[in-house]
Amino acid sequence: MHRILVSSVPDCRTGGEMGCVTVIEPVVGLHAFAMFMTYPLLQQYVYRRLWEQLSGSPFPVSVNQSHCSNNYTNLSIHQAVQRETSHFLIQTELCFLFPSLVSSLFLVSYSDSHGRKVAMVPPLVGSLLFTLTCFIVSKYSLSLSYLLGAAFFAGFFGGTSTLIGGCFSYVADCCGQDLAENSKREKTVRMARLDMVLGVLSGFGSLCTGFYIQATGFSWPFLSASILHLLNLMYVLGILKEPQGLSVQNLTPNQSSSSHRAVAESPQLATSQVMTRRFHGVYLLFAASTRRRNAVLLLILSAFVFYKVSKLGAMSIFLLYELNPPLCWSEVLIGYGSALNTLIYLSSFAGVSLLSRWLPDAHITLLGLLSVATGFFMATFAKTTLLMFLVRLPLLLSIMPAPVMRSMMSKLVLSSEQGAVFACMAFMEMLSMGVxxxxxxxxxxxxxxxxxxxxxxxxxxxxxxxxxxxxxMLWLRLDMKEEESKILTSEDDSEDSTGSEIPH
Structure with missing residues (x-):
């Protein structure tokens, strides 16, 4: 049985598997570019469709529709379209949110024992189906209600947060649980690099959308996003390699044989037990742990939630604030602002890479949070274009807390619990977005x-x-190094006991 488990792990040296690449960044980058090209496309397409329905006339693409203009002949129509568009987009978000909350917990936790691709493939399939539906609806002018159904199925397959959770779990597996300073720094920096790739490619996708719409309309951009998701899916299935030894670490020979007997004796019971175990694994992450580790995990997870709510909520208002008086920004200024927002991801990655050489993770997190607070406080009183551009300066380190807190939590759990901890973070991240x-x-x-x-x-x-x-956490002296050493000792004991049971 041990030989079977070892042979199931892809090995590039034997040439028996196609998947021989452990570079996860293309998965995040392609998905981010495709999805953030889709989001503004969907908003503008829904707005134009509702304009045609409510006004009974074509959308006036040549008319200046600045929020600061009072020269509209049908101001009530504009207000009605904005209201209906907002309601429809909220319905779409809710259709996506509720199924994705459950599926994210299941898929990312399930990847602990069945490989990280389990948390990557379903979200990519869901995104592919969603963008294909958008293409068909825009191409043939079908009812917008089809988009609600597509959003539900995309959420059922996990969504972006599930994919990101699986990718961060993948990085955690590749970096391992070594307590050497270089290894711990590598995990933090690589997770920051994933966030940087996510932010930069998201910005590029958003910037390309306007030019693509002007050149081809809506159908071809939706189809292009579908093609990108298909290429990404092919990369994950055919090229990306599972982390070496994942199935061996998380399933000993005795456990494997007993689980196979359970499946053979009662398939229906085994299926229900598997479903229960996946959610039970998230529960055991806290229930079967020490009070000290639970306190650290809960404090970091709570900090992550408040950080996401404050940052996502405020950034979602930036565009409206810039369009309305007293700023009244044009499309050109909005484009410059979007470019500066993309620069924030690059500067935050550089900050993590440099600061991790001298500062512990908790202090880097505090510095990033102070960057967020300072930037938003400055935005409160930004009434001129120059000051609104300068708001981006204190926000240059505002992305640092997310990858660093992910790294902190990853270092506190066993390799067999990486999926469970990132499942919790994916669940809380989607819940934060929904709130x-x-x-x-x-x-x-x-x-x-x-x-x-x-x-x-x-x-x-x-x-x-x-x-x-x-x-x-720092005041109570809940020292992470002590918990990390316990994790490493537990890993070593588990490997020794497993190795002693394997017949040679």
Missing amino acids: AFPVFSSIYAATISWFSGFTFLLAAGLSLIPVLLIGV
């Missing part, structure tokens, strides 16, 4: 008449909560 966007949009609409910068002030305040949580 941040509607809540901040509602608050912005309610406060724009008396204090348009209130949402940024709120985000700055929320970003101080994770500063407090990380500070509590």
